[in-house]
Amino acid sequence: ALSCPEQHQDSTRHFRTPPKLKSSQNLHATTLVSLFPSPRRPTHNLCCLLLPAKHTPSLTHPHMTSLGFSRLHLKNRTIIRTSPRLSSSSSSHQNTPKSYASQWSILNAAMDSIFAMDMRELSFEDLYKIAYDLVLDNNGERLYTDISEKLVHRINSHCNATLQDKLSTPEFLPTLTQLYADYKRAARTITDILMYLNMNIANIRVSHGKTILRRAVDIFYETLVSACKDQLREELLRRITKERDGEQIDRKLMATATMMLSDMKCYDEVLEAPLLKLTQAYYSDLAQKWSKECTVPVYLEHVYQRVNDEAQRVEVYLNAQSGPLIDHILREHMVTKHMDFILENPKQGFVQLVHNDQVQDLTRMYFLFSFSEEHLKKMVSRFEKYIFETGRDYVLDPANLQDPISFVDGILDQKKTYDVLCEKSFSNNQLFRDSLDTGFSHFADGNLQKRIAEFLSIYLDFAMRNKTQDPDFLPSLDRALSVFHYLNDKDVFENYYKIHLSKRLLLSRSIAGTSASNDSELLFITKLKEKCGYSFVAKIEGMFNDMRLSKKSYEKFLEHRAYKERVQPLNIDLFVNVLTSSFWPTYTMSRAILPTPMKECTKAFTEYYKEIHESRQLTWKKNLGDGVMIARFPLSKHELVVSTYQMILLMLFNDVNELTYQEIKDTTNMPEKDLRRNLMMLFLGKHKLLAKEPKTKSIKTNDVFKWNAQFKSSQVSIKMSDQIIKESKDKDEHSKGGNTTGGSISGGTSSSGTRKPSAQDKSTSSANTEGLSKAAQ
Secondary structure (H helix, E strand, O other): OOOOOHHHHHHHOOOOOOOOOOHHHOOOOOEEEEOOOOOOOOOOOOEEEEEEHHHOOOOOOHHHHHHOEEEEEEOOEEEEEEOOOOOHHHHOOOOOOOOHHHHHHHHHHHHHHHHOOOOOOOOHHHHHHHHHHHHHOOOHHHHHHHHHHHHHHHHHHHHHHHHHOOOOOOOHHHHHHHHHHHHHHHHHHHHHHOHHHHHOHHHOOOOOOOOHHHHHHHHHHHHOHHHOHHHHHHHHHHHHHHHHOOOOOOHHHHHHHHHHHHHOOOHHHHHHHHHHHHHHHHHHHHHHHHHHHOOHHHHHHHHHHHHHHHHHHHHHOOOOOHHHHHHHHHHHHHOHHHHHHHHOOOOOOHHHHHHOOOHHHHHHHHHHHOOOHHHHHHHHHHHHHHHHHHHHHHHHOHHHHOOHHHHHHHHHHHHHHHHHHHHHHOOOOHHHHHHHHHHHHHHOOOOOOOOHHHHHHHHHHHHHHOOOOOOOHHHHHHHHHHHHOOOOOHHHHHHHHHHHHHHHHHOOOOOOOOOOOHHHHHHHHHHHHHHHOHHHHHHHHHHHHHHHHHHHHHHHHHHOHHHHHHHHHHOOOOEEEOOOOOOOOOOOOOOOOOOHHHHHHHHHHHHHHHHHOOOEOOOOEEEEOEEEEEEEOOOOEEEEEEEHHHHHHHHHHHOOOEEEHHHHHHHHOOOHHHHHHHHHHHHHOOOOOEEEEOOOOOOOOOOEEEEOOOOOOOOOEEEHHHOEEEOOOOHHHHHOOOOOEOOEEEOOOOEEEOOOEOOOOOOOOOOEEEOOOOOOO
């Protein structure tokens, strides 16, 4: 199908396309070539149908002969050529071109109407066709030049005259921006009319080679703005300074002005370069003034506000390229050059801000320093130094060592404070996180203060015992683990933790392995395993396994004849924990003499255990375990929860009313240290079950102890283990895994025993007994 421009239809309308060939005629068209004439040069159009030679149609075909086809053979192709007949009217068709002057006069008048914003009578289609014809007639260069001269004339005759009267008035900037807005709006409309000229601008040999709109903007700058750019610069800088001083300006007008300069590609020359110089001088003077008049927090607040103001100023009306440059100048003159004032101020510097936990001020400081890695490193260095010095002074202060729980709480509070600062003030920056770890590791690693591992274990022991009353129990475990992370010698912590864990397991009122209270213990062990691996907690898990096996062994013991023949007649409930010696702490050997009923119980269990494990040897730990006794006083009856040692002492008074200290010592064969401690619990504690003569707090060899017949209490069940009496700390006992911790002695301490494995045992084992007995007075 032929297609031609509308104005050339008269010269080609007599052509027809070749008829469609039916498939039954076996004619296969391969290519249809249409040769179009160039505009204004009508020639014969040739329609060529290329066909395979074997399918060459006959010229006698009615469709062929009617169109006047002739045949031409080219090797294996046949070209069927037609020479259409032109009508006389078409062959003589000629367009009489209009003169350039007449067409330009139409465009010139149209541009006047466009500048006057009176376009009601204009036909943009006709104007477009005029410009189109001028370009086709090779008048594009002349048209481009005339358009440029027209724009220059418009600026000189209208814009320049309008602006001259406003140069020295406040109306200068609004007038200039309005003139430019009207001018550019008209230039866009003219550009639309000259679209074909823009499309062929590369083929038009003009000196500028720019589009009409781009050339129009350049002409506005060259003709008008360049002559008054000094006044424009001063006006813009004056308004910016006015706003920096706190006054309000027309931001929309400023945005229009800066956009105009960006359009003209003179923003850097006219505004940005002088603005940067002004900014440098302005903030340099302001920083000097504030550093003398303001405190560090107030100074940081002012600078922080200025940075945000400048960022907003760039966002609203300055060019985006100016943002980083202005920000750098501001920080350089208000932060970098006053670094010592901000960081090293002894009263309100960085150290004081951290010490006083001033999160908001530190947030501002971090924001102002964050543009430079060098600045951040200075902050990080002081942060790490402060953490170390504060922690060092804390752990070495003897006053803080009096209470292990408070001591660990103090370390955890420091860690929590620094974590909050890293999160809220320092945006979790890794540099600050690393400095926090480094600072803590220097004082909390157990080298400066050897007792950190011990106190941490005591803290966890306290938390485990009081977990039901502490709603913050689980978070406290995580915080304690964070301190554990910094310990260098974690084996020291493991030893102390096993000592305290053994007491919790052995003195528990429930059978180990079945109580829900052990869930928290297992949870903490799981956390330790995640941090240190399985080998670190293997022995601790072995302790729990012993408790589970002890339960099964106890159930079998109840069915054994030794229990039924020896223990059951005594009306005593006995539970024994059999412990593997390699898993549990090393306990001191106790040679205390048990009362006859308790001794009979131990013999019964030994008989049962030997029958099951012939190669194993049981060693009874009498300083571990506890029991429940029924005590009948003249005024009341009570159920006493006591340790094994306390049980031995109280049962002495079933047969006698009073005994001297020396007699008690000889009868029980109890270690003197343990004897004195347990006697003090019985006659000096809250519940005075025994009375002493003379009534002094010290114990001498000839002091007499007797049953306190005047004892009376509203409590039916009395836990003697809840009483605590302060004594001096025995360092040797700590090194051996003894009972005293942190300078205090718990009334709930009890006796324990171990067994030595025989050579035939493949695994080392030990046994501990927890005696739960009921004896009547």
